[in-house]
Amino acid sequence: MRRALWLVPAFVLPLLLLGAGSAYFTSGPPEQTGGVLLRSETTPPALTRPSPEAALPDLPEASTELDLLNSLAPGPAGDPLTTTDEAPDGETDTDDDSPATTTSTSTTAPTPGAATTTTSPPTPPTTNAPTTTTSPPATAPPPPPPTTTTTAPPPPPPPQTGGTLRLWDTAWQIAAKANDGAMQEYVDRLANASGTGGQNLTGFWFSVVNINQDINTGNGFGHTFGNFSNPNTDYLNDVERLIGKAAARGLKVGIVVAWDGPNQFSVESGKLNAGNAYQYGNTIASRWTRPDFSGRSAIDAWVMGGDTTDDCCGGEHGAIWAEVVRGIKDAQAANGFSGPQILFHTAPGQHLNYVGAPWLDAHAPQTGHCADANTASNWMQELAATGAPIWGNGEMRYEGITWACNGNNPISPEQVRDDVVAMKNLGVMGNFVYGFDPRWNASTPGSTGMSASGVSAGLQLILDTPGLIRPR
Numbered sequence: 001m002r003r004a005l006w007l008v009p010a011f012v013l014p015l016l017l018l019g020a021g022s023a024y025f026t027s028g029p030p031e032q033t034g035g036v037l038l039r040s041e042t043t044p045p046a047l048t049r050p051s052p053e054a055a056l057p058d059l060p061e062a063s064t065e066l067d068l069l070n071s072l073a074p075g076p077a078g079d080p081l082t083t084t085d086e087a088p089d090g091e092t093d094t095d096d097d098s099p100a101t102t103t104s105t106s107t108t109a110p111t112p113g114a115a116t117t118t119t120s121p122p123t124p125p126t127t128n129a130p131t132t133t134t135s136p137p138a139t140a141p142p143p144p145p146p147t148t149t150t151t152a153p154p155p156p157p158p159p160q161t162g163g164t165l166r167l168w169d170t171a172w173q174i175a176a177k178a179n180d181g182a183m184q185e186y187v188d189r190l191a192n193a194s195g196t197g198g199q200n201l202t203g204f205w206f207s208v209v210n211i212n213q214d215i216n217t218g219n220g221f222g223h224t225f226g227n228f229s230n231p232n233t234d235y236l237n238d239v240e241r242l243i244g245k246a247a248a249r250g251l252k253v254g255i256v257v258a259w260d261g262p263n264q265f266s267v268e269s270g271k272l273n274a275g276n277a278y279q280y281g282n283t284i285a286s287r288w289t290r291p292d293f294s295g296r297s298a299i300d301a302w303v304m305g306g307d308t309t310d311d312c313c314g315g316e317h318g319a320i321w322a323e324v325v326r327g328i329k330d331a332q333a334a335n336g337f338s339g340p341q342i343l344f345h346t347a348p349g350q351h352l353n354y355v356g357a358p359w360l361d362a363h364a365p366q367t368g369h370c371a372d373a374n375t376a377s378n379w380m381q382e383l384a385a386t387g388a389p390i391w392g393n394g395e396m397r398y399e400g401i402t403w404a405c406n407g408n409n410p411i412s413p414e415q416v417r418d419d420v421v422a423m424k425n426l427g428v429m430g431n432f433v434y435g436f437d438p439r440w441n442a443s444t445p446g447s448t449g450m451s452a453s454g455v456s457a458g459l460q461l462i463l464d465t466p467g468l469i470r471p472r
Contacts, residue, residue: 164470165424166202167462168254170395170435175239176210177441179220183242191249193455195463202472203252203298205394205433207306208239208284211259215271228258229276236287243288244295250472252300254433256345257284257324259306260317277320281327289337296337301391302328303364305345312353325359345394351379355388364394364433370405371397373422384428392431393423399458401437410437413458420462420469434459 169190174183194200209215209225216224219238226232246253258272258280272280289296304321311317325342332338341361346353348368354360363383367376376396384390399416402408420432436456455463463469 163430164199164468165392165420165429166431166472167199167420167469168252168431168433169201169204169459170398170433170440171204172207172211172256172259172440174204174206175208175242176217176219176225178242180241182220183245187242187245187249187251189454191251193459193463195460195465195469197464197466198471199463199469200471201251201463202431203246203254203300205254205256205303206242207256207259209259211306228272228280231280231283236284240288240293240295243298244293247295247298251298252472253298254301254303254343255284255288255299256303256306257281257328260304260308260311272320272324274316274319274323277323278327281324282331283327285328285331286335289332289335291335291337296335299340301341301343301364303343303345303394304360307347307366308345308353309347309350311346311350313357318354318357321354322357322359341391343391343394349379351383352386355383355386362389362391364391364431366395367393368395369397369401369403369411373419376419377422377426380423380426380428384426390429392429392433393419394433395435396420396423396432398435398437398440399456401435413456413461416458417461417465421465424468434462 171186174186178186190201190204210217216226218224219235221234221238223234223238224232225235243253243255260272285302287293288299302325304324305311308317321344328342332340342359343362343364344354344357344360346365348366348371351363351365351367353365354363365379365383367379371379376393380390380393396419397406397411397416399413400410402410416434420434423429423432436459439456
């Protein structure tokens with residue numbers, strides 16, 4: 001197409017020159033004035049040549065041909081891509097693959113011998129010249145979303161859980177009722193009880209005297225206790241036998257020195273009083289902590305109280321317990337023995353008794369058989385809030401006990417297990433005294449719970465619960 005356009009002037013220009021010469025010779029030479037050649041007033045016919053549809057747009061400077069092509073790319077209206085080249089004789093050629101549409105423009109033909117002014121079209125940029133590249137404004141990518149450092153809230157603190165608990169069994173009446181065989185069978189069975197993870201019982205709690213208002217009923221050996229001012233030596237020897245059997249099997253004991261419940265021979269009736277309390281404490285401790293008795297290592301605690309009601313602080317009972325403790329400590333000192341703690345076992349709901357008593361090392365209150373785990377937990381938290389040291393729960397719901405307060409339904413193995421878990425989760429104690437209702441009051445081999453029935457379902461469930469009970 002380019003070459004075809006160049007041929008048009010080649011044919012038109014000679015024709016124009018021929019016409020001009022003919023006119024010259026017909027009209028004569030132009031007039032001269034002062035030696036100056038005057039241009040004829042007659043305007044020759046206009047020279048016409050094809051041109052593009054419209055003037056080419058000013059091309060932006062581009063560093064490469066690709067930039068040039070990009071700058072001339074079809075716009076929104078669909079204009080075709082157009083490139084320009086410099087043709088011979090200063091003409092501008094339009095390269096377009098679409099059918100060409102031409103229009104005429106007028107130029108003044110030069111007169112022979114006259115000065116001619118030629119206006120050249122804009123020269124495209126030379127590719128070898130230094131160039132400045134101006135990129136079309138780039139659309140900036142959207143800023144990245146702000147980086148948000150999410151700090152996870154600290155996990156809620158885990159439930160406060162103390163270490164694993166030492167587990168104790170309740171055998172209140174074993175010293176008052178059992179014979180030698182029953183004692184041996186009991187401690188053997190208790191020592192052999194074990195959980196799936198090796199958990200076992202630390203020992204058991206018992207009372208020196210019968211707790212059921214029959215202090216002078218004979219024990220399994222036929223011996224009676226006597227009185228607090230002058231206890232029967234044979235009876236004390238029987239108790240010593242029990243302590244020795246426990247020690248031989250690696251068990252510990254908590255000794256309730258004088259059951260202070262509804263007992264006609266307890267402190268309520270004045271049988272253990274401020275006048276004989278020191279002597280009584282000194283007597284039993286002198287025998288059971290003497291250096292030649294190997295079983296003394298089994299004594300873990302001396303327990304005051306025992307279902308004690310209306311027993312608090314500066315009353316008569318407080319003076320009695322203080323004297324019993326003084327007698328015990330003097331005897332231990334004389335025997336070169338130390339270690340057992342002084343604890344206090346209350347009636348249900350009296351867990352705040354003796355807080356701050358100088359003779360008391362730690363509290364072991366009874367929460368009782370009518371209080372569920374929530375009630376017992378609340379009472380223990382009240383005690384802990386005073387800052388008083390807590391040894392453990394000294395008596396909670398017995399497995400199998402059937403009382404009206406529980407709808408005359410026996411306490412299940414799961415309930416007693418849950419009681420132990422609740423006490424552990426308080427994180428304020430290290431011990432739990434468990435009880436099996438048929439066992440604590442039993443006496444002879446073959447009695448329910450004492451030996452023949454083996455380990456109760458609730459006790460086994462407690463021992464098998466992971467992370468609950470520590471081995472002794």
